[in-house]
Amino acid sequence: MSVEAVPTDTRSPQGTLHPCVCTDRIQETGDVVTLVFRRADGRKFSFLAGQFVAIRFFWCGQAYSRVFTIASPPTRPERIALTIKVAADGKATRILHDHVGEGCPVEIGEPGGDFTLGDRAIDKALFLCAGSGITPLMSMVRALHDAGRDPDITFIQCARTPGDILFGHELRMLSENMTKLRVETVCSQTSDFDEHRSAGRLDMTRLARLVPDAGARTAFLCGPAGFMQAMRRHLLDLGIPAGRIFEEAFGAVPPTTSKVSPGAKAAVTFVRSGVHCEANDNATILDLAEAAGVCLDTSCRMGVCGTCKARLLEGEVDMDDMGGLSEMERQHGFILACCSTPKGNIAVDL
Template sequence: MNAHTSFRATDFSATMRQRQWADASPQAMLCRRVIDETHDVKTFVFSAASDRMFCFNAGQYVVLHLMIGGAAVTRCYSVSSPPTRPLDLHITVKRTPGGLVSNWLHENLRSGDEIMTEGPLGSFKFDGSPNQKPLFLGGGSGITPLMSMLRTLTDRASDLDVRLIYCVRSPRDLIFRSELDALAARFPNLGVTCICSRKDSSWAGRTGRVDGPMLLRLVPDLGERTVYACGPEQYMKTLRDGLGEAGVHTRGYHEESFGGDRGGVAPDLESAVLSSVHFARSGLEHCCAPGETLLEAARNCGVYVPTGCQQGICGTCRVAKLSGEVAADDLGGLTPEEKSAGFVLACCSRARGAVLLDL
């Protein structure tokens, strides 16, 4: 390769990096298309309004910033498209009864609309290691980040031994059903099993709960697999119990959960009255009201903290705690390593005494 060719290659790489949408600052996205997947699920196809390409890891999510009824609202949605197709980005949204954002998106977001997003974010990632035997376990709309992973592998014509077990309530709830059938037919190294938790006269496939015995029947080499799981919290709990019964080691297990309830954990009101939050970089101090979260304290002081699910799941509101103690009731939004490093989730943590945050 001569010097001129080398310069052109370097120049091209620099241009590509400039065009990549890969940082977590808010950016505009343009809705290009809306696809009806099932009776209550739609896929929204976006391009970057800045004419950039999307750069992310399969499994990650974006945070949507919306104005609904005059109020600012944020929500996290996993990316369902693969990073191998960088010109557009898909999110697949299930409409939930009473769901503010999912209902708004289904009823209002149309081709040509522009919204603000943050991303890519999240530590639930698939690296495609050649030594892996991936097992994807999805419950309901938890198939979305797994679909990004699966599409990445098939786009690359990977020869990895891949299994997907996808559980829904009924046949009408199967998202991407025709695509999954087509991929399984095209790639002999991909095994797809769909399971309905409820019996249905129109369903000839498997039914029941995905527990330990079922997993071992479907995947005899379960202990050799690297597991990527995503779904509602109750599904995830059953799954974790089943994998534990089957002897799967936690080092080969990766999960992303969503939904659920923090269980109505009552704050320690006495300590809350005597608590305060100090914001190191902002130089501000806030005396906490009973039950007030760190996120609420930050908002009351005008300190910006990015948020997503506000249930302790997504990890978007992760902040570094420099000193002090907090009471937290998160649902798995922090890894053990992040907790050891002093990070807390602002949406579901409450100060116990004086707390110093790196904000």
């Protein structure tokens, strides 16, 4: 059984989604797979190394939408590769991991995010990642290699075991061609027969030893929330100014809760759906929509990707977003349902 064709009458009103087809599937580790897609219309993808996209697919009649950073480089625009780790509580990632393969249809949105090299003039960089946080950094280093650029990069990947290391062989090959690329791997656990690695997490002492010139570098940091928080503290202590530490915001910081006063009641009307409901304390508009059966696309659930944007018709909301709306969209009354809570009675165009 594979994912289903996209129904023609369920196109997303929240943004542009392009029909795509899976062309390849690569099993990276036991719980990580890379899926490669091309656009169904034959056009090329356009994105910056380090950006993310939303992917939507249908399974058993239900729509699923998630956001993933792009692992492939923009220098190879005919295809786009998403390297996906199965989340412990993630049904969507399990479906993608187990059932998506060559020929499967999906939809992919426009790229977003500013965790990119962009036009930053960087002579010495530190790429620091854990788990699937390696994907935007792989897009960057692949793009640099394709462009014939060879900046001074120390690339540190943290993994649980040697079997969880991603793109190890490719990174070794890249380091042979890019003379200033130095690759280090730190595993928190190793097997008894692994003579080349010592077990242990990446702490301040080990990081200082691996990157003795850290203070002269620009850091790009991506991984689980706890890892990023700890590494940021270490990097600051090692002398890297905060302005030279760039972090992948997507998936890194949980949304804040509602500012509605305890006990306060608010009513939400989903106008197009004809649904009226009472808002509970701390419930976001997305929470209320899902509980009431109102259809709304969502991906990051933290105000980054913009997938769940909707127009606020009446009332006011508290919105703690992370850049998922443009200034023009704000001026036209759009909000992000995943990080907005009502301040009294409101009406939303859903």
